[in-house]
Amino acid sequence: MTEQPPTFSPQLLSGKRILITGGGTGLGRGVARHLVDHGAEVHLWGRREAVLSEAAAEASASRPGSVHFHTVDVRDYDNVDETMGRIWDDHGPLTGVVNNAAANFIAQTKDLSPRAFSAITSTVMNGSFHTTHAAGRRWIADGLPGSVLSTLTTWVWTGSAFVVPSAMAKAAVHSMTMSLAVEWAKYNIRVNALAPGPIPTDYAWEMLNPTDKSSVGATQADQIPAGRTGTMAELANLTMFLLSDACDYLTGQTIAMDGGQMLAGPGTFAGLTSLSDADWAQIKETSKAASESSKAQRSV
Numbered sequence: 061m062t063e064q065p066p067t068f069s070p071q072l073l074s075g076k077r078i079l080i081t082g083g084g085t086g087l088g089r090g091v092a093r094h095l096v097d098h099g100a101e102v103h104l105w106g107r108r109e110a111v112l113s114e115a116a117a118e119a120s121a122s123r124p125g126s127v128h129f130h131t132v133d134v135r136d137y138d139n140v141d142e143t144m145g146r147i148w149d150d151h152g153p154l155t156g157v158v159n160n161a162a163a164n165f166i167a168q169t170k171d172l173s174p175r176a177f178s179a180i181t182s183t184v185m186n187g188s189f190h191t192t193h194a195a196g197r198r199w200i201a202d203g204l205p206g207s208v209l210s211t212l213t214t215w216v217w218t219g220s221a222f223v224v225p226s227a228m229a230k231a232a233v234h235s236m237t238m239s240l241a242v243e244w245a246k247y248n249i250r251v252n253a254l255a256p257g258p259i260p261t262d263y264a265w266e267m268l269n270p271t272d273k274s275s276v277g278a279t280q281a282d283q284i285p286a287g288r289t290g291t292m293a294e295l296a297n298l299t300m301f302l303l304s305d306a307c308d309y310l311t312g313q314t315i316a317m318d319g320g321q322m323l324a325g326p327g328t329f330a331g332l333t334s335l336s337d338a339d340w341a342q343i344k345e346t347s348k349a350a351s352e353s354s355k356a357q358r359s360v
C-alpha cells in the first residue's frame with residue numbers, strides 16, 4: 061500500500077513543540093516528518109548522533125530548522141531531566157511528548173539473562189516514566205497544558221509469548237497512562253497511548269522476524285483481518301489527531317489500530333511455540349548481529 065496524502069490541515073499542529081523519543085529510527089522517525097508537514101516543531105531523542113542527524117534532516121526537508129535532535133539515553137533519569145531542561149531554556153516549553161523509544165527482540169523467556177530483561181524493560185518502562193515525569197513536572201510548575209502519547213502494543217491486553225519483557229513493560233506504561241490521566245487532568249495534561257499493529261520498519265522487523273522459521277509471529281499480514289500491515293501515514297494521522305487540540309476531552313486511553321488483528325486472536329508471537337531450540341539459537345545469532353551493528357553507531 062502506498063503512503064496516503066495528508067488528510068489534515070497543514071496548520072493542524074502549528075505552534076506545537078513535540079518531543080519524540082527513539083526518533084532516529086523506526087516509527088518515531090517516520091511520524092516526525094508528518095508532524096513537521098503539519099506545522100509542528102519537533103525534537104528527536106536517540107542514542108546515535110549520526111542517525112539522529114540524518115533523521116532530522118529528512119524530517120525537516122519541507123521546513124528547514126523545524127527539527128532539533130539530542131543524544132539521550134532515556135534509561136538515565138539525570139540525562140533525561142538535564143536535556144529536558146535545555147529544551148525548555150533554549151527552545152521553549154514542549155506541548156507534547158511521544159514516548160516511542162523501545163527495545164525488543166524475540167527469545168525464549170527461559171534463556172533471557174537479567175541484563176537482557178533489564179535492557180528492554182528499562183528502556184520501555186523506565187524511559188517512558190522518566191520522559192513523562194521530566195516534562196510533566198515542568199508543565200505543572202509553569203501552569204501549561206501538555207499531552208503525553210506512548211507507543212504501546214495490543215500485548216498490553218493479551219500478553220505475548222516470546223516477547224515477555226516488552227509485553228510486561230508496555231503493560232506498565234498502559235497503567236501509567238490510566239493513572240496519570242486521572243492525577244494530571246486538573247493540570248490540563250492529557251495522557252494517552254497507541255497500540256499499533258505491525259507496521260514494517262527496518263530494525264524492528266529484523267528483531268521480530270529474524271529468520272524464515274520465525275515468520276509465524278505477529279508481523280505477518282495473513283494473520284490480520286484487514287489483510288495487510290499498517291502504514292506510517294495511518295499511524296501519523298492518529299498521532300497528529302491525538303496531539304492536536306481536536307480532542308482535549310480524550311485522556312487515559314490506549315487506542316488499538318491493528319486492522320482487527322487483536323480481536324481475531326493471533327496478534328502475538330504464540331505461533332512460535334512450535335520452534336525448536338536449534339531454531340531459537342539461529343534466531344538469537346541473527347538478531348544479536350543486527351543489534352551489535354546498531355550499537356556500534358551509538359554516541360551515548
Ligand code: HXC
Nearest residue numbers: 162163164165167173175176179257258264344347348351
Ligand atoms: C537474546 C539478547 C539479544 C537477542 C541482546 N541480548 N540481544 N539476548 N537474544 N537477540 C542480551 C545481551 O546478550 C545482553 O545480555 C543483554 O541482552 C543486553 O544487551 P546489550 O546489547 O548490551 O543491550 P542494549 O545495548 O541496551 O541493546 C538493547 C537491545 C537493542 C534491545 C538488544 O536491540 C536495542 O537497543 N534496540 C532498540 C530498538 C528496538 O529494539 N526497536 C524494536 C522495537 S519493536 P548478557 O547477559 O549477555 O550481557 C517493539 C514492538 C513491536 O517494541 C510490535 C510489533 C507488533
